Amino acid sequence: MRLIIAWCSCLVFFFLLPARHIASGAVHNITTSEPLFQNQTLVSSGQIFELGFFTPNGSENQYVGIWYKNLTPSKTVWVANRDSPLTSADRSAKLAIGSDGNLKLVDGQQNIVWSTNVSVQSNNTAAMLSDGGKFVLQERNSTEVWASFDDPTDTILPNMKIGLNKRTGERRVLVSWKNDNDPSSGNFATGITSETPPQLFSWNGSTPYWRSGPWDKSTFIGVPEMESSYYNGYSLQHDPQQGTAYFSADSDNNSFLAYGFISPEGVLALMLWYYGSNGWSKNWAAPSTGCDIYGTCGPFGICNSKNSPICRCVKGFMPQSKEEWNRRNWTRGCIRETELNCQKNTSRSPSTQMKKDVFVHTKQMKVPDSAAYLSDPGDVGKCQSWCMNNCSCLAYSYVQTIGCLVWAKDLMDFQEFSTAGQDVYIRIAHDNTGMSTEAKLIISISTILGIMFVGTAIFGLWKWRASKRDITDKRGEMSFGNAWKDQLKQNDASQFKLFSFSSLILATNNFDATNKLGQGGFGPVYKGMLNDGKEIAVKRLSSSSGQGMDEFKNEIILISKLQHRNLVRLMGCCVEGEEKILVYEYLSNKSLDSFLFDSKRKAELNWDARFHIIQGIASGLLYLHRDSYLRVIHRDLKASNILLDEKMNPRISDFGLARIFEGTQVLLNTHKVVGTIGYMSPEYVMGGIFSEKSDVYGFGVLLLEIVAGKKNTSLYYRGQHFNLLSYAWQLWSEDRGPDLRDEAIVNTCPPSEAMRCIQVGLLCVQDQMTDRPNMLSVVRMLSGESDLHQPRPPTFTFQRGNPSHNNEAQGESIFSVNTMTNSVVEGR
Incomplete structure (x- = not known):
């Protein structure tokens, strides 16, 4: 429920890891004979969540809560005694199961501070914590008698429900903390309304503060971001006859952790922790503008x-x-x-017909x-x-x-x-002006004459200006105008900047050759430095490049909306005269191909670094395909379009050829096949059809290149194979997969890991797109979370030939250069 919004400055992004007593050990359940003491924590089986005593920073109070165990900064997702704190000086408090089978938090004086207070059939109960963050009290026959999910604080986790039951009076809502260091009940609450159809609502006390709009069986129609989100496990179970409505965000996506919460300032936010990332990221928040606050403009x-x-x-x-x-x-x-008109109470005669509204x-x-x-x-x-x-x-x-x-x-x-x-x-009302017919006629005639006069003046001015300027682009590609710049501002690109050409000349020392970082298919890239000392990468599109205005605008609008640690960040652009320039964040290690295919530098990429890059690229593609605000197909994934920062973290770049998929659309057809030879899928090359599986194919090629340290279009194995894919298949099918490893990583890459990566790569480059996994499955296979299927021979890539004697004697030579993006016209 994958999300691009101007964020409210009052949003608290993270909660600091709460200070806790040093635990002498972890336990996995609480029983009548084994209470939880202050020097212990209850840990879920997968080590994801932890429950125990904690004291917020700067507080003298002590609470029992649940938090993410190994994430920093962490997040406290549930607090038992939020409005009945213990004192931090109380060293004898414990969480125990009483004689009636209920969980009870008792202080050093044996006073009950908090209790589950439910009817239990027997006192033979136990409490445990699941990997989903659910704290459960159950009887020995596994019958659940109480769960923390039924008594939420400020946070909703996957598979947790908030809502109401009008018949029983039950009402589950999220209630904010009072402030960042005080978990007691704050001013803001979020819940589900009882109307038909229901809405998600936030209140400031009893005053409406924000609402989602009605539920339409799949999304809240007042939250446009939900329509294109791939974090799409939302459900709302509504039964008007029973008077129930329960909302949940169910997720079986193992590529990220997620939670939603209401902040002390009243901001409802969805936070995600992506696989391979190092922090929480905001996927969505509301209110994010003044218009999101309920009733800003009053009635009508x-x-x-x-x-x-x-x-x-x-x-x-x-x-x-x-x-x-x-x-x-x-x-x-x-x-x-x-x-x-229908409300007027006049004494009109029956013959007088009233106008309808x-x-x-x-x-x-x-x-x-x-x-x-x-x-x-x-x-x-x-x-x-x-x-x-x-x-x-x-x-x-x-x-x-x-x-x-x-x-x-x-x-x-x-x-x-x-x-x-x-x-x-x-x-x-039909007659909404209250003016006479004569007055309306006079105004109408005056308006028409005025429009004609202004139109004539504008046309004359336009003709005069047109005669004074040299139109260098006959297609009008360079005539951006203010309208297009305004469009950029309307696309939530809050950090996007329009640079002047003079400022970029200064930053790059007039595009000096010594500052040149590389040459792509669309033009050279230069290193530059802004006045504030920030380093930038400047891509200056050449007039002869294949990238036109559509691709240029496409890249700007797309990247400005996409936010992920494995995607390059576009800082701005420059459009003046014939100049089309993109300004990116500067990544000190340039592109992956500058290491991978360089005999001297490839040794700098050991196996750990390469596998980290593989995982990062997969995470970025998963975000594009499933989790981003826009559903994006990149269409030009290759080593030269993977940039590396100072820590060798990969960033997918160059979105000029990317396309957006809408709704549940699966396939698109194009009349112009564009991409790079060696990375394009068979159905795209032969039929102009592309989909998410086209990117999966490109990822498979790239994965095999990273393992082998060679380009797909190089000759291998004494000329018997024209590309890397057929060579990788032969080695894998003969159980000699590890022989594909780059010599630079043989000592650091375990054969078993090499075999797994090669098998994943071969699955990604299957000829039939239905045989290829999606990126979520790829991420799981790479991490060992799911089993691997047996790939079929990639017959489309078997291009055996009879190269010259010279080539065969060399054993290996470059067949083609694949650093540039090519266009192949006449796709169906």
Whole structure:
């Protein structure tokens, strides 16, 4: 539920690892005869979670809680006695099972501070902690009688539910800590509403603070990021007859850990810890803008965070208080300019026909709060007809995945999105101006004449300017204009900067050859330094490169939205005249191919470094395919597009050829096949079809290259093989896989690990894309978490030939150079 947002500055990113007493040992369950003392912790079987006594930094109080065991910074996910703390001076407290079978936290005076307080059939119970973070009290027959998941604090974990049962009065909500060092109940709470369809809601005390919009059977429609998220284990079990609604985020994705929490400042956030990463990353948070805060623009006010001011009235409405509106206090909202015709109580004669009201169409909206759901929605036409024939109906929206929503109350918390959103139709009077027909006619004629005059003036000005400038790009590729730059700002690229050409000339010493880092297919890359001392990498696209304006804009918009430790960070761009320049973070070790295919430098990459690079690339691809805000196919994965930082961490770069997949789309077809020979999958080369499995193929080639230290398009084995893939298959099928290892890593790469990597690589380069694993399976196979299937011979890559005598005598020679991206036209 894979997520790109402007974050609220008050969000607390991490909780510090709580200070705890030094444990003399870990236990795996609590029984009637074995309580948990302060010098012990209860640990889950997989060493993921830990339960014990802790004292927050700067506090004199002591609590029992659950936290991630081996992650730094850690996160406390549950607190038993959050509102009944022990004193830190109490050294005799313990967590024990009492004579009635209940878990009890008792202080040094044997007073009960906290208890599970449930009905237990027998006193023969035990408590244990699961790898999912669930603390369970169960009877000896494994019957669960109590669980921490039923009594949450501020955090929701995968497979944990929050919600309500109207019949029993049960209500599970997340309640924030009071502050970062005080886990007692704070001001903010998050839960599920009882309406149909339900919403996820946050409150500040009893005041609404944020809401998600209605649930549409798969997502909350007021959270556009959910539609493209691949952290997609969301579910909401709603039974109106039983009065129950429970929301959970279930996950079987072993590539990351996840939790959601409500911060002391009221920010609801989803945090992820990716496989191979070294810290928590924010996947999503709300509220993230002023428009996300409930009722910012008041009744009948529309909020758009991209506008200034952010609030405006619905058409047909005006500010209730112009003075307050001018002071940017919009909370009182808007009122109608003209009373609805259906509500007028006039003494018209029966022969006088009253005009009907009309509906104003608003697009890409977060639907307002307090919607009523029609149980027999019909279609959009029936929805409109029902609303038109009921004067109390002030607005309607037909959501395909929900049905007909109508509003009889003031439209509150109305927000306009830049993408996604719903169509909402708002009722206004037909005659909304209150002017006479003559006045309307005069205004209409004046407006038309004014438009004609202005249009003529603008056209004349444009012609004059066009005659004065030299149009160097006939296709208009370089005419960015302010509109395109504004588009960048609207794509949540908060750290993105538009550089001037003069500043980049200064930074690179006029693109001096001594600063040149390399030459790619799209142009040279230079090292530079900004005025603040920050080092940058500047890619200057040459006019003869194959990368046009579409690819250039594609790379900018894509990378500015993608945030992952294994993806290169784009800092900004420059577009002036004929210049198209991309500015990246500078990575001191340049690209992977500069080590891997260099006979002198490859020894710097021992097996541990190479396997770390393999895992990092896999993690980055998994993020692109499944976990990012956008679902992205890279299409040009190769060694020269893998950059390395100072710690040899890999960063996937060059997104000029990348494409976005929408929704559940699996395949795309292109009329122009682009990529690099040796890395492109068979179905892409032969038929122009690409998918996630196209990237998997490229990853398989790259994986084998990293093991072998040779390019795929080099000659191997005395000319019997034209590429690395067929050679790797022969060695693996003959149980000689370790012979593929680069000589530089023979002493550091265990044969078993080499065989596993080669087998994964061969599975990735299968001819049929259905035979290739997805990147989640690849990550699991590399880490040993899942078994490996037997690959089939990659027949597409068996290109045997009869090279010249000279080549055969050399034993190995370069067949082609694959550092440049090539285009092959005429794909179907």
